[in-house]
Amino acid sequence: MFIFEIYKNANPDHIALVGNRTLTYGEMDQQISRYRNVLYKKGIRQGDRVAIYSGNCIQFVLAYMAIVSLGAIVVPVNFSLVEREVDYIVKDAGISLLLTDRPMKAVCPVMGLDKLDDLSRFGKAGEAPAFPEGITEDDVCSLVYTSGTTGSPKGAMLSHKNIVRNIQQFNDVVQFNDRDICLCVLPMFHCYGWTVSAMAPLYVGASVVVLNSKNPKEMIHTIEKYKITVAAMVPPMYHLLVRRGDTSAMDSVRMFISGGAPIPQPVSQGFYEKYGHPVLEGYGLTEASPVVSVMHPDQPPKYLTVGPAISDVEVKVCTKSGGPYKPGEVGELMVRGDNVMKGYWHKEEETAKVITPDGWLHTGDLVYMDKDGYIYIVDRIKDLIIVNGENIYPGEVEDCLYEIPEISECAVVGHSDPLRGQAVWAYIVMKDGCPFDEDSIRHYLLKNLAAYKVPRRFIPMDELPKNSTGKILKRALRK
The missing domain is CATH 3.30.300.30 (ANL, C-terminal domain)
Structure with a gap:
């Protein structure tokens, strides 16, 4: 399956996206077709790299799907980066077109996301050709740049298989359904927000409420207004809800998911005591598309762990001793599976440092596992x-x-x-x-x-x- 096909089995009359407008799955499919026609007329072809530099909005989803359905490669860009940092990514990835929700200059052609809706500007765009033959699920569809904590940012090459399989692997555990109404407050440019809050819900035909704000009052209001059933957030958001949230506002939510950073036990414990829901902590990294592990929703609360590996993802802990692993020993977490990236864009030496010849990814995280295979994050090796x-x-x-x-x-x-x-x-x-x-x-x-x-x-x-x-x-x- 290709990433742009994940929603094809959904009920066309069911609500897909809610934000600055509301689209059913049928309407979303029509809009993606229009977007791909416009992008094709703008000259986007198979293998071209197209960047999206934007906050959360419905157009982000439509543009992403349109780009990859043309056989081009989408490059989501962290919208908190300044123009100099954006230009580095534009040059490194060889961007043909940058789509954005704000006025800006870049060292490549720039187009406002809103212009993709203005079909009158392009006259009769004509029908773009079907998805190019010869592209396989193993071909790269997205370059996601790491935050660049050491050296320059690197573009993780994610294939259709990487992303689709990770969506399926994650959903095997959390089991979203088409009745869910999922909050997408995490930034879509980030793998965590994109896979967990946008793609996984669309894969099962659920509804996604897109929020471009981290204001606690607005977040709580959105949860109440739309009767959100699944909320994926980061630890600081849970921290705010423990301190300020109204318990009745969360009555509709059946599942809370946390990732991006370890959640302190006082926060997760305080949240459970206040709202009666455990926070399902998970772990991932861009190079793994990103989800590696997550707590199961049917398990009782278990603090300080990010859960066991999700289905069909292998993990192991490499210790200094090099011998058979003993539960409780600290070492580097290694990951292998269909979700592991193909490598770093144009950086073969960097790729060789993190992916072994037999496919194991060095995460750079120090962990230990208990006898049941639950993973406990100790720290980053560099920290x-x-x-x-x-x-x-x-x-x-x-x-x-x-x-x-x-x-x-x-x-x-x-x-x-x-x-x-x-x-x-x-x-x-x-x-x-x-x-x-x-x-x-x-x-x-x-x-x-x-x-x-x-x-x-x-x-x-x-x-x-x-x-x-x-x-x-x-x-x-x-x-």
Whole structure:
């Protein structure tokens, strides 16, 4: 199956997309045909790369499907990037056309997404030819650029099979149905938002409510107004709902999903106690299309784990010992399956570093597994802090900090130290009305952690830097 075919079995009269307008599946199919006609008249052909630089909107879905149905390759671009960063991706990917929802300049032709609806500008666009023969499910349909935490961003080459199989694998666990009304508040340019909040619902004929806002009041209002049944969000959003949400507003929701970053136990536990629903935490990465694991909705709450691997995805933990794995040992998580990318665009050496000859993907994440195969994220390998030869996992220190009721958010990073190699620093946001008391925080940590793990410095912050998906930007704190 190709990605643009995933909704073909849906009831054409059923609501597909709700946002700045409402489209049934039949109307969505007609609009995609119109979009592909316009794009074809604009010169888009098989193998061309077309970027979408936009916030969440219905046009994003229509344009994406139209692009790939022409045999072209779609490049979703993080809409929080500035023009210089966008130009890097445009040049690296060789973009033929950039579609956007805002006025901007780029080093390639630019077209407003709204212009795709203005058929009068193109006269009789004519019918674009059918999907090119010779393209297979293994061919690349999307380049998704990584955030570039080290070096320049890299374009992960995702094939039709990568994305479609990941949608199917994910749905085998969570089991969306055509009666679901799913909230798409996560950015569509991100693999998590695209696969979990947009594509998986369309695959089963469900309705997708598209929201281009992270305002808590607007999010809660949308859940109430449309009787949302499935909500996929990131930890900061759950944090806000624990603090501010109205329990009655969530009555319609049957399933809450979290990803993008580990969710602190006090947040997931507080959410369960307040709303009576466990948060189904999952794990993934762009290079895996992205879902690797997720908690099963029928399982009782189990904190700090991102669940077992989804169906037909293999995982293993590589430890320093190299021997048979013993539950509880920490090592790098490796992933293999149809969801693993084909490689990085025009970067064979970088690809060889992360994908082994037999298909295993190095995730760069330190984890351990229990006897039942549940995965527990310890930290990113690059976030590991080494003080006087001792390994310190920032996540362990952060978990302890989150046990302090007055702390709202925190992040622990390593800074260079001429004497110890590295020193542990903690950046802390206090809850409204709670004073920052370094002595009290330090005293609590000394009672609950080995002394060498306790941060040398505690820095109060009004807020922590985050990317557009809500993930805390530790590299910004290191700078």
